[in-house]
Amino acid sequence: MKRRRVNTHVMLGDFLFILLMVVLTLVNPPSQDEAIAAPGNMIVSIAWEPGPDDVDLWVRGPDGVAVGYKRKSSELFNLLRDDLGEVNDTMPLNYENAYSRGLPDGEYIVNLHCYSCSVSHEVAVEIRMGRDETKLVFKENVTLAPRQERTVVRFYVRDGSTVAGSRSDIFEPLRSGRND
Numbered sequence: 632m633k634r635r636r637v638n639t640h641v642m643l644g645d646f647l648f649i650l651l652m653v654v655l656t657l658v659n660p661p662s663q664d665e666a667i668a669a670p671g672n673m674i675v676s677i678a679w680e681p682g683p684d685d686v687d688l689w690v691r692g693p694d695g696v697a698v699g700y701k702r703k704s705s706e707l708f709n710l711l712r713d714d715l716g717e718v719n720d721t722m723p724l725n726y727e728n729a730y731s732r733g734l735p736d737g738e739y740i741v742n743l744h745c746y747s748c749s750v751s752h753e754v755a756v757e758i759r760m761g762r763d764e765t766k767l768v769f770k771e772n773v774t775l776a777p778r779q780e781r782t783v784v785r786f787y788v789r790d791g792s793t794v795a796g797s798r799s800d801i802f803e804p805l806r807s808g809r810n811d
Contacts, residue, residue: 672734672791673760675741681723683716685747686754686775688727689805693737693788697805698729699744707731716747734760736789738797742805743773744780751776756783761791768793780806 677688688710689699696705703710710729717723743754751774758769769784782805787797 673731673739673758674728675730676726676728676757676759677743677754678724678726679752679754681717681725683747684725684745684749684752685714685716686725686727686752687713687744687746687806688729689742689744689780690729691740691742691803691805692731693735693739699742699806700746701806707733707735731760734788734791736787738785738787740785740803740805741769741783742780742803743775743783744806745775745777748775748777758784760788760793769798780804 673692675688675690677686679686687700689697690708690710691697692705692707694705694707696702696707698705698708698710700710700713703713708729708731710727712727714725714727716725741756741758743756745752754773754775756769756771756773757767760766760768768786771783773781773783775781782800782802785797785799785801785803787794
């Protein structure tokens, strides 16, 4: 009867590989307790009723660059969702949101533009900020007429907090520098 020869080099290699995997797991165990941080320090969200109409969110921070559907990012803000109403959408929800990367001192402006609206819309606007983006700084329902661009809120931030008394809604065009 023939004896099978066992290749000890292969067995030793397999053993060393398994041992290395065990050691690496012990040295750097996968973390299950770490929470995933939100992508920005300020979150601006808008929502409006289901339907075909397109409302646009525009934001501008201290960097001076307006972010909206024409320019979806700057050094400070990113528009994460440009909702076109029912166009290319499988869900009836209509919403847009923008996130900041950091929270530098200066003025922040939030505008809405009823880009493609057949009727006026009530738009829910919410702004959260802070290290974990849980602090609600602004929440309001705003009525927007067809083709109207409107400044919802302007405020200043210093040292990561809103400056008391700096809030206003004085119009500042962000979409194109003019009001249609």
